[in-house]
Amino acid sequence: MYTRKNSRNLTGEERQRFVGAVLELKRRGEYDDFVRMHIEFYVTDGQDGLRAAHMTPSFFPWHRRYLLEFERALQRVDPAVTVPYWDWTADDSPAAALWSDDFLGGNGQGPDQRVMTGPFAYESGHWKINSGVTDREYLTRNFGRPSAPIALPTRDELAWAMDEPVYDTAPWNSTVTSGFRNRLEGWLSEGAERWRNHNRVHRWVGGHMLGASSPNDPVFWLHHSFIDLLWDRWRRRHPKAVYQPSNRLHPDDPQHGRVISLDEPMPPWDVRPSELLDHSRLYRYAP
Numbered sequence: 346m347y348t349r350k351n352s353r354n355l356t357g358e359e360r361q362r363f364v365g366a367v368l369e370l371k372r373r374g375e376y377d378d379f380v381r382m383h384i385e386f387y388v389t390d391g392q393d394g395l396r397a398a399h400m401t402p403s404f405f406p407w408h409r410r411y412l413l414e415f416e417r418a419l420q421r422v423d424p425a426v427t428v429p430y431w432d433w434t435a436d437d438s439p440a441a442a443l444w445s446d447d448f449l450g451g452n453g454q455g456p457d458q459r460v461m462t463g464p465f466a467y468e469s470g471h472w473k474i475n476s477g478v479t480d481r482e483y484l485t486r487n488f489g490r491p492s493a494p495i496a497l498p499t500r501d502e503l504a505w506a507m508d509e510p511v512y513d514t515a516p517w518n519s520t521v522t523s524g525f526r527n528r529l530e531g532w533l534s535e536g537a538e539r540w541r542n543h544n545r546v547h548r549w550v551g552g553h554m555l556g557a558s559s560p561n562d563p564v565f566w567l568h569h570s571f572i573d574l575l576w577d578r579w580r581r582r583h584p585k586a587v588y589q590p591s592n593r594l595h596p597d598d599p600q601h602g603r604v605i606s607l608d609e610p611m612p613p614w615d616v617r618p619s620e621l622l623d624h625s626r627l628y629r630y631a632p
C-alpha cells in the first residue's frame with residue numbers, strides 16, 4: 346500500500362527520485378515499450394476492431410492498469426517512487442511548479458516547439474523520442490495553443506462531468522453526449538468547446554501530448570494519475586452507479602466486439618474491468 350501525492354506537494358528529493366526513475370526506464374528501453382503499447386491501443390471510432398483504451402467505457406480501467414504497470418516498472422528502479430498527480434484545475438498555468446527545471450521542464454520554444462529546459466530536453470542527452478507519430482527526435486510542447494488559445498478545464502467544467510450519475514451509455518463511443526465517461530474523456534460537441542476535460546488537457550500541453558504517442562511526454566502519467574483519482578471521486582459521489590455496459594453486448598449490436606463490458610477480459614492483460622474497480626489495497630491518493 347503506497348500513496349500517490351499531488352505533484353505540487355512533492356519535496357525536492359521526491360521530484361528528483363521520480364525523474365531519476367523515469368530516466369532510468371528510458372535508458373533501459375522500457376519507457377519506449379510503454380509508448381509503443383499506447384500507440385498500439387489507440388483505436389478510434391473510425392477504425393475497426395476492439396477499442397480497449399480510448400473512446401470507450403474501458404477508458405478508465407484500461408488506463409488504471411496501464412499506470413499500475415508503469416508504476417511497478419518505476420518501483421523496480423526505486424521502490425519509493427509513485428506516480429504523482431497533476432490537478433490541472435488548480436495548477437493551471439505555465440508558472441506551475443510542475444514545469445520547473447528540476448521536474449518536468451518548461452514549454453516548447455521556437456517554431457519547432459522544442460522543449461529546451463529540464464531533464465526531458467533533447468539537449469540533456471537523456472530524452473530522445475524513438476516512437477513518435479512524426480520523426481522529430483526532441484520532445485515538443487505548445488502550452489495553451491497560442492494560435493487558437495485554449496485554457497485548461499475549470500472546476501465548473503470538471504463538475505459538469507462529475508455530477509453526471511450514469512457511467513456510460515450506448516453507443517459507448519466518442520459521440521455519446523451524456524454519461525460520466527465521455528464527459529470526462531472529452532470527445533464532445535464541436536467548435537471552440539470541442540475538447541473537454543481529459544482531452545482538453547492533452548490539447549493545452551500540445552506537442553507530443555496531442556496524439557497516440559502522448560506518453561512520450563512524462564506529464565502524461567501525472568495527467569492520468571489525476572484522471573484515475575477523478576474516477577475514484579466520481580464513484581464515491583455516486584455509490585449506486587455501476588460500470589456500463591454491465592453485460593456483454595448482443596451479437597446484433599453494432600458495438601459488439603468493439604467495447605468491453607464489466608466482466609470481459611481487457612487486452613493486453615486479460616484483466617476485467619470488474620477487477621480494477623477497487624484499488625484500495627494497492628494505493629491511495631493523498632488530498
Ligand code: CU1
Nearest residue numbers: 383398399408
Ligand atoms: Cu491513453
Ligand code: CU1
Nearest residue numbers: 543547559569
Ligand atoms: Cu489521456
